[in-house]
Amino acid sequence: MTHSITIVGLGAGELDQLPLGIYKLLKQAGRIYARTVEHPAVTELREEGVQFISLDHIYEKHDQFAEVYEEIADELEAAAAAEKQVVYAVPGHPIIAEKTVQILIDRGVSSELEVRIAGGHSFLDSLLTAVEIDPIDGFQFLDGTALMKEDINIFQHLIIAQVYDSFVASEVKLTLMEKYPDEHAVYMVTAAGSAAQTVKKVPLYELDHQVELNNLTSLYVPPIKQEEHTYREFSVLRQIIAKLRSPQGCPWDREQTHESLKKYLIEESYELLDAIDRQNDEDIVEELGDVLLQVLLHAQIGEDEGMFSIEDVVASLAEKMVRRHPHVFGETDVRSAQEVMANWQAIKQQEKGEKDHFHLDEVEKGLPALLRAYELQRKAAKAGFDWDEAQGAIHKAEEEWQEFLAEVTSGNSNRQLEEFGDVLFSFVNVARFYSIHPEEALAKANEKFCRRFSHVEKRVKASGRAFQEFTLSELDAFWEEAKKTER
Template structure:
């Protein structure tokens, strides 16, 4: 036989489930290596003369399962140099068996012939015990490395290797990220065998009900509740498609990329407002409104046959990986400044920039305070900038004096130009101080609104129209608002 390892599956339960061909090979073998002896069929096979070596002791040596599997595989690859090996695992060798996958990978590199000898998968027994048709769609997941991003809650979910309370607790907490605490799940132990146990429990009790048993799986039925499905991306996409569909909303069906532009701008500013308010619920709502705009644009792209949301996701995912070589690659950075330099360098390479001007690429659609800030940042990158703030402040004073002169001479056209120069110079000062001009003006606008509303309340208490109050009276109310910290 040469250097060969034949991997046999012990099935999902007792001896009655073991395929006859596998049984014959096990009984003819001089010696069998078992990943674990903790399997109901092993005791029956021993009574019929099976001799074996198990790897159970290795589990106690390591904290991580991957380390256990690596050692098992390394041991087998050493032993096969001496003689051909029969290696037996629970269930079917190609279903939820990490050691088998490692053997297939390393065996090819080391010229070891790996043969798969079959065996009944525990998945077959689960379908039979729970009376489920797999054609409806299902997931088979590993309970020892479960992540909420894997969960397709609209499908049947089977979570294997839930062999103790610790794993069950992690599974419970992961499922709770997507499902209600009292969602009914099913604990299935030794499916299809005489020792089969099936118990329905609310999710929050999962780790209290699981006992030490390596034949335990958890079944999570597909979600039927529309309220739970509202948390899924697939449901959001379905809603947008319906709104734009033949029987959808007349307004949504009329929208184009152009007509939606103003809403995206408005919703973006609403997010900023929510951030400044510190209201998390408000922020959740406003981020949802921005996501709605993204989904509408993507659906329009899909309706017109140009692109879909998957293209948007693929594009940004690829960009994030490309532009973060210090995270996803081998490049080293010392601080966030180096990150930004790398970002700009990679961005140029991506776009093959051959612009006539360094300032090309600054969007005309930006609010002009932000645009001035971006223009100055790009110019500063090539050294066209003061080295400290004093000349920047002097420039503001100079522009203010020129503005005053134009106002005094009633030259309104020139005054407008000088007013723009003042704003541009002040943006430069803000940049030196790392103050974002748009955010600063936003905060001032909000402060003015708060104080003016205070004045309006005072006026209302006086019983006189606001027009009947002198500027001096209104100024006193303003100062009172300042003293109150508004």
């Protein structure tokens, strides 16, 4: 035999706000379970003899709202099973900002529990009236107890419900301050539409100070105007790139193609690596932006040509990250970074299907030679073509060096070029055994050379003499000075 829960909404204020049918249902119910009795309509109904069973005590038992809502649903379901029919009252309207109602509806789908929504007066109408906004301009309605900055559109009206204590207000403030200026005006609206309605305007940074909060409090955040702060929004950056590529945009940007931009992506990537090596956060931010610019330009070209958009790029990446991290988004267990990499490669192989596959095909031909040598060796090593230990790679490097020296004496320039390439390739192999990235090592060597040669040049200029007037031995002495200074 089925059992049922009838859910009614108490509105946002006094009994005068309730529809007549809801008022009659509440009067005839006998006794009513209430998510909270801290509500003006409950006070008036009690005076008229209606009995309420408060569920407020459950809030005090848990630190997480999710646990509170689940226990409330458990208690109501148990009551329905025992009493066959119960009435459950919530503030506002049952299907607006009521997590317990959604939990009960979900449970009713897969059980004998019948959930009936009797209706009620939504506080949204009264709240929109209180702050005098038209939702046709676009608005969002979010839960203050589960607010995520990624969900916020700063260009629309924003209403945040369930901002009912200082803790929630503080968390909401911190989240909003990641998107809005600290001084942005916000409005705390309490008991909208009732005789006790209050609307208080405060700067965002004072949201959790000097404001009375209760179960009937919501927050209204006006849309932000087009100003410098909006540059933090990804959508604004995308619009800027689109305009640069538009007929009214920049002639240079309009002329670019995937092919013409290739060199800039390489240049910006190296400038980012340099900023990382210098551990300069400000420069890292700037250089990451330059790399992102290249990504957005390529995506905009794809969109202009009707081939793909930035959403396709984002979706492809997101799907791949989820697919290749089953230990995070699935049930796979891993115990080390090595196991993660092994799973990654296995998943990549599955994605490629059963067609003929050659390990070195995965290494991009457009990579700089040093980077390509490193990647080729890594791929070969994963296939099992590798020295057992570093000593084998070292012996091979020594052997290649001797072969190069032999060609030096031969005078054959083509053979010298080939053997010197073998030397470089063998040294890359040695670096790999010691977890040294050759590109990073060479970049550091370049910087070190620049520092020391700059010292030599400064010493020469300070002498008033020309470079050519110094012997190599004298210049080398300046070089040694630079080395000592570094130490």
